Amino acid sequence: MLTRRHILVAAAAALAAPLAPRRIWAGTSLAFGGMRIDTLSDGHLVLPVDFTFGDLAGDEVAALLARHGMPADQMTPPCNVTLLRDGTNTVLFDVGSGPDFMPTAGKLAEALAALDLAPEDVTHVVFTHAHPDHIWGLLDEFDEPLFPAAEHAIGAVEHAYWTDPATVDTIGEARATFAIGAARRLEAVADSIRLLEDGEEVLPGLTARLTPGHTPGHMAFELRSDAGAAMVVGDAIGNHHIAFERPDWASPSDQDPPLAAATRVALMERLAAEGMPMIGYHLPGGGIGRVVKAGDAWRFEEME
Structure with missing residues (x-):
């Protein structure tokens, strides 16, 4: 049986000193079989609207933003x-x-501490x-893993x-620092890294699924037991608005927009058909929900 709950966790130091200021971490939890999934907030990004919407007509963008209660400027x-x-595994x-990308993000260490994890x-x-926003938190302030x-x-x-x-010279000027930063971090863990193929079992009940387009080798991860299944989709489904209402739209946030759109549509169709819960990196409410068919498109439905 799948169960999902909202969690509200206070940092351990705050529990020891009730009158002290408290950092509260809100998240969501999903459990099935012997698996427990929690989503942890790393904070949030601040992006210009055209990063996602690109050349989509202004009136269509405005209407979509209004439907989802989002500001028009960022x-x-x-x-x-x-x-x-x-x-067994964590x-x-x-x-x-990490600390080097945006000041509004890089909060994972605090979120882990709130769950009494190091x-x-x-x-x-x-x-x-x-x-x-997915890998720069790999190194600490001393550039150690x-x-x-x-x-x-x-x-x-x-x-x-x-x-x-060659990637730094072919990825485009706006993303050149992405290439430099990723290469440095992957080199730092070169002795402890495992390279995954599509369909490979990472751990019992955890399977890698190639979902390319957002990046060349983007992967989602399917979690499955006798009691249920869920999928960690990363940025293959990158938001709760245009990705669902216009999943075939080529977004400039993806490195290969046409391929990303095709991947997104196929993933939506599968998740909706199977009713499989998903966890999205940039989706609201902690990111746990379902893809629900809505006419010719879909909608994101947070799980109760």
């Missing part, structure tokens, strides 16, 4: 890091931005892809792309 997508615990899917408790770090006891895993195609010296 976007502030949340960053939901997925934590999986199965009684797995993080992506690691957030980086040393993490046994596996699994990357959907190597954009800054933040999760010293963990095995790190990333798609083989994704790893080859970001470690190719």
